[in-house]
Amino acid sequence: MSNPWARWLAVHDTALFQMSRKAGWDAFVNAAPRPDFPTLTLAEMADLSPEEAEDYGEARVVWNTNPPTVRTQQLVSAYQVIDEVMASNRRDADKLRGSVVIDAEPYLGKTTIATRYARDFHRRIYRRYGHTTAEGNQRLPVAFVPLNEGITLKGLNQKLLEFYGHPAARRGSRTELTALAIDCVASCDTRLIVIDELHFVDFAGRHGTEVSNHLKGLANELPVTFIYVGVGLRERRFFDEGLHGDQAVLAQTSRRATRCPVVPFSTSTDAGARAWATLLATLEPHYKLARARPGMLTDHADLLHKRTQGRIGSLATLLERACARAITTGTEVLDADVLSSVRIDNAAEHLSQST
Ligand SMILES: Nc1ncnc2c1ncn2[C@@H]1O[C@H](COP(=O)(O)OP(=O)(O)OP(=O)(O)O)[C@@H](O)[C@H]1O
Ligand SMILES: [Mg+2]
Known part of the structure; x- marks a missing residue:
């Protein structure tokens, strides 16, 4: 006979949706928060059978590893910037739209900000306009496109088409793919496209120039707001499109894009320490x-x-590992011991030792 934790796990175990496909994105958008379950006391835990203890432990690991998204100051101010850019994007389709660039160092919550914003937007549009467009197509208010290393123009269009589940994503010439991508975005009434991991584009190289021009082209052609997300995009010359010196002022991206930095928590001021x-x-x-x-x-x-x-990001990793250890060792609390001894990501380990 199954126990309450096995039943909970059967429905609420780690979600495996693939957000870069419309079905996975839809699952992410519609996922209800996991229902809470009571935390047992030590005495109650002692009464569990071995299977129950195992399932209770597993359910707790899933729960502990998935804390809610906190409305941090960083998230709130990023939302504000995106809202403002989106507001001016109510311009009719004949006028050019601006884009948002979430540009920051690794592991600061960039993807979380972009995907949570896009999820809220998706839900809002569905509530207001329903699931079907005026032409009777499936409405997809948001497309989420994470890039990979060495992405080319063709690859970018393929990724976009894959999101829509278009059968031609793997075939077709570059121009055909561009036309199809534009067609998908228009027929599904997509309003927001999130391009994540944009740092995989080398803006100073040939592919990078092509991708950058293509993104500008799509922005010209489509009544869509782009949110670009990546690490060190300013340094990688995303804004000046890889152009040098005097030429750089000609870069249109710089004029059309609003940069939204995300900073780590700092405890050097009172306000910073309070926020932490x-x-x-x-x-x-x-x-x-x-x-x-x-x-x-x-x-x-x-x-x-x-x-x-x-x-x-490093904090989330530290806490999930510390909890897992507190469960396996039976200490059942987060104390200085476990918080200082679990291993976390390499960069954080390295930096915490050097300060
Ligand atoms: N607002 C938040 N509330 C709670 N946890 C968060 C929040 N933002 C980020 N996290 C945690 O930090 C982890 C890393 O965040 P995220 O993937 O968004 O960062 P990133 O800046 O996109 O990282 P990368 O540079 O590796 O792409 C998330 O998996 C999540 O656990
Ligand atoms: Mg990310």
Whole structure:
């Protein structure tokens, strides 16, 4: 007979949707939050059979690994910039639209910001206009296109067509693919296209110039707002389109795009320290451990900042591993010991040792 945790896992185990396909994106957009389940006391845990203990442990790992998205200051101010750009994009289709560029160092929550914003937008459009376009096609308000290394113009169009599940994604010449991509976007009434991992484009190289011109072309042709997401895009010359010196002022991207930086949490000011403490306090109640206590994270704010350099991605990894360890070792609490001993990402490890 299955136990409550096995039943919970059967429905709410790790979600495997592929967001770069319309079906996966749809699953992401419509995923309901996981329902909470009671955290057992140590005495209750002692009464579990071995299978129950195993399933309860597994359910807790899934739960602990998926904290809710916190409305951090970084997320709120990025939303504000995107909202503003989207507002001016209510211009009729004959006028050019601006784009947003979420440009920051790794692991600061860029993809989270872009996908959560796009998800809210998708839901809003569905609520207002329904699932079908005036022409009777499936409405897809958002397309999500993560790039990969060495992406070419053809590859970009293929990725876009793959999102729409277009059968010609793997065939066709460059021009045909461009025409098809434009057709998909227009017929599904797509309003927002998120292009993630844009740093894979080498803007100073030939492919990069082509991709950059193509993106401008799509923006000219389509009544769509683009959100570009990537690491170090300014340094990679995305804005000046790889042009040098005087030529760089001619780069149109620089005029049309609004850069939205995302910064790590800093504890060097009072306001910064407060924001970090608030983040920890917001996350704290999420974790299911038998000895969890209020303050188990906020009491270690400095330690956690030092280990993660205020990066939300490194913090998320640290906390999920610390919880997994607290469960396996039976300590059932996050304390200085476990928070300082679990290994996290390489960059954070390296930097926390050198400061
Ligand atoms: N607002 C948030 N609330 C809670 N957790 C967050 C938030 N933003 C990011 N995270 C956590 O940080 C992890 C990394 O975030 P994300 O993938 O968005 O960063 P990124 O800047 O896109 O990273 P990369 O540079 O590797 O692409 C996420 O998997 C999530 O666990
Ligand atoms: Mg990312």
